[in-house]
Amino acid sequence: MKHPVPNSALEIRVPFVDTDAMGVVHHSNYIRYLEVARVKFLEEHDMPYVSYLEMGFQFAVTRVDVRYKKVAKFDDRLVVRVWVEWVKNVSLGFAYEVSRGDEIVTLAKTEHASVDNSGTLTRLPKPQRNALRALLARPAD
Amino acid sequence: MKHPVPNSALEIRVPFVDTDAMGVVHHSNYIRYLEVARVKFLEEHDMPYVSYLEMGFQFAVTRVDVRYKKVAKFDDRLVVRVWVEWVKNVSLGFAYEVSRGDEIVTLAKTEHASVDNSGTLTRLPKPQRNALRALLARPAD
Amino acid sequence: MKHPVPNSALEIRVPFVDTDAMGVVHHSNYIRYLEVARVKFLEEHDMPYVSYLEMGFQFAVTRVDVRYKKVAKFDDRLVVRVWVEWVKNVSLGFAYEVSRGDEIVTLAKTEHASVDNSGTLTRLPKPQRNALRALLARPAD
Amino acid sequence: MKHPVPNSALEIRVPFVDTDAMGVVHHSNYIRYLEVARVKFLEEHDMPYVSYLEMGFQFAVTRVDVRYKKVAKFDDRLVVRVWVEWVKNVSLGFAYEVSRGDEIVTLAKTEHASVDNSGTLTRLPKPQRNALRALLARPAD
Numbered sequence: 001m002k003h004p005v006p007n008s009a010l011e012i013r014v015p016f017v018d019t020d021a022m023g024v025v026h027h028s029n030y031i032r033y034l035e036v037a038r039v040k041f042l043e044e045h046d047m048p049y050v051s052y053l054e055m056g057f058q059f060a061v062t063r064v065d066v067r068y069k070k071v072a073k074f075d076d077r078l079v080v081r082v083w084v085e086w087v088k089n090v091s092l093g094f095a096y097e098v099s100r101g102d103e104i105v106t107l108a109k110t111e112h113a114s115v116d117n118s119g120t121l122t123r124l125p126k127p128q129r130n131a132l133r134a135l136l137a138r139p140a141d
Numbered sequence: 142m143k144h145p146v147p148n149s150a151l152e153i154r155v156p157f158v159d160t161d162a163m164g165v166v167h168h169s170n171y172i173r174y175l176e177v178a179r180v181k182f183l184e185e186h187d188m189p190y191v192s193y194l195e196m197g198f199q200f201a202v203t204r205v206d207v208r209y210k211k212v213a214k215f216d217d218r219l220v221v222r223v224w225v226e227w228v229k230n231v232s233l234g235f236a237y238e239v240s241r242g243d244e245i246v247t248l249a250k251t252e253h254a255s256v257d258n259s260g261t262l263t264r265l266p267k268p269q270r271n272a273l274r275a276l277l278a279r280p281a282d
Numbered sequence: 283m284k285h286p287v288p289n290s291a292l293e294i295r296v297p298f299v300d301t302d303a304m305g306v307v308h309h310s311n312y313i314r315y316l317e318v319a320r321v322k323f324l325e326e327h328d329m330p331y332v333s334y335l336e337m338g339f340q341f342a343v344t345r346v347d348v349r350y351k352k353v354a355k356f357d358d359r360l361v362v363r364v365w366v367e368w369v370k371n372v373s374l375g376f377a378y379e380v381s382r383g384d385e386i387v388t389l390a391k392t393e394h395a396s397v398d399n400s401g402t403l404t405r406l407p408k409p410q411r412n413a414l415r416a417l418l419a420r421p422a423d
Numbered sequence: 424m425k426h427p428v429p430n431s432a433l434e435i436r437v438p439f440v441d442t443d444a445m446g447v448v449h450h451s452n453y454i455r456y457l458e459v460a461r462v463k464f465l466e467e468h469d470m471p472y473v474s475y476l477e478m479g480f481q482f483a484v485t486r487v488d489v490r491y492k493k494v495a496k497f498d499d500r501l502v503v504r505v506w507v508e509w510v511k512n513v514s515l516g517f518a519y520e521v522s523r524g525d526e527i528v529t530l531a532k533t534e535h536a537s538v539d540n541s542g543t544l545t546r547l548p549k550p551q552r553n554a555l556r557a558l559l560a561r562p563a564d
Contacts, residue, residue: 015455015458015459015462016302016303016308016458016462016472017302017308017310017455017458019302019303020298020299020301020302020303021298021301021302021303021305021306021355021356022199022201023303024303026298026299027172027202027205028169028172028173028176028299031168031169031172032169032438032440035169035438035439035440036438036440039438039439039498048498049439049498050497050498053497058163060163060209060212061168061209062208062209063206063207063208063209064168064205064206064207064209065204065205065206065207066204066205066206067203067204068201068202068203068204068205071201071260073303074303074473074476075462075471075472075473119212156314156317156318156321157317157321157331157443157444157449158314158317158443158449158451160443160444161439161440161442161443161444162439162442162443162444162446162447162496162497164444165444167439167440169440173297173299176297176298176299177297177299180297180298180357189357190298190357191356191357194356214444215332215335215444216321216330216331216332304481304483309454309484309487310451310454310455310458313450313451313454314451317451340445342445342491342494343450343491344490344491345488345489345490345491346450346487346488346489346491347486347487347488347489348486348487348488349485349486350483350484350485350486350487353483353542401494
């Protein structure tokens, strides 16, 4: 699959606890996988999310949209690929692709608001905003 | 708030385990709340989901789209309202509204495919399809 | 079953998400059930846990010991019964029994330290300590 | 720390979703960490747990006993060390140590029954039982 901009890849070996009585990964768990992938992306391409938290910033989740294409099972090896899709002054969006080998398991998008510790909308710090925006203009390797 | 068709209401007292280090309900938990509300809706307006499972049917989740409007905290009393939005031969859609008093906390939609135990698309049994469709034509009380 | 002291009972209808690929409730979920039951107990017999938090107190979990006797399935109706087992100056213990009808599904004990917001051991406020200790001397109805 | 017998080590970078409103890893999550570590141990020292499942065997959890010594936070790097503690004909026990650098965060033990797909107690297959027992007699490297 082709990804438009620099991205990160998180490998997941499906834990047994994530399965449900249908024998497949319960759909709610992918939301957790997306978050772990997003945190990895920030660390690799921007700055660690803990640094945002220490500076008093949070990326509050304002929308999650997940499309489930295939089921996954216990012990499957999944790859969650994540990239930034858009960056505004107080919000940003990520896109995700969860795959197993050549198969796409799940596609997702999330939207986030940049807020301070009191939950008030706050501009992303300029260096971080610029770092994230620069990724949008650069094709993936 | 006005709901277009017959619906069900699930009351949730937010458990501590559902909060995160920001002091609010982690966004992933709403996905679980929606499912519990949906199961309650089927029992109240159609037939228990266990009966579907016993008949070899499942409503596989094919899409989850959640918009987060407000945060919720430990011990908050939330109401998850759910209604059926559309019914096709092998798929159906639900809509949800999570509220706290007069405030809307979260809005969501889910889509489902009717599949058999092997995961193959299968028409919803006609009596159930008709029961669900009848709800669409009837205004909420 | 006979319970030695005043207790609380939490009813749970097993959510689908709590099942695993063996078709039964995954053992990790009982830990969450215990917490919800404990919070209900405090509200009914002592004071709401949120009030403890607002006063700067927490009951940090220092031990969880769970014995699994029977499996539970999706949609089962479980009752989690909880009572206080001992109360010291800076710690306390609860006991639990999860049942389905006449069957015991799980037995558990948890231990907790009374700590302040910085995690330092702190005596339970005297009125609360006395309220909890009074329960130990009083037989269940 | 010294471990008596051959063991496995699972590295965990604490996900944000695993934290609670106290800012620390919620105690229920360690139960999930133990399972992932146990599955890794079986793969490294015995055979993959999926192979057990395919043969119709399960290690049903009959007891979980966890002692919490220190709190962990978002993004902490934890190591879950696991080893087999005893092996009987139809049951076995594991011990665990979760650490962060030199600090012990959590100590745990779990007990398991060997059951077939219907939940009936069933002897562990002899080659596996012998492989696991051999570990008990061999000091850790």
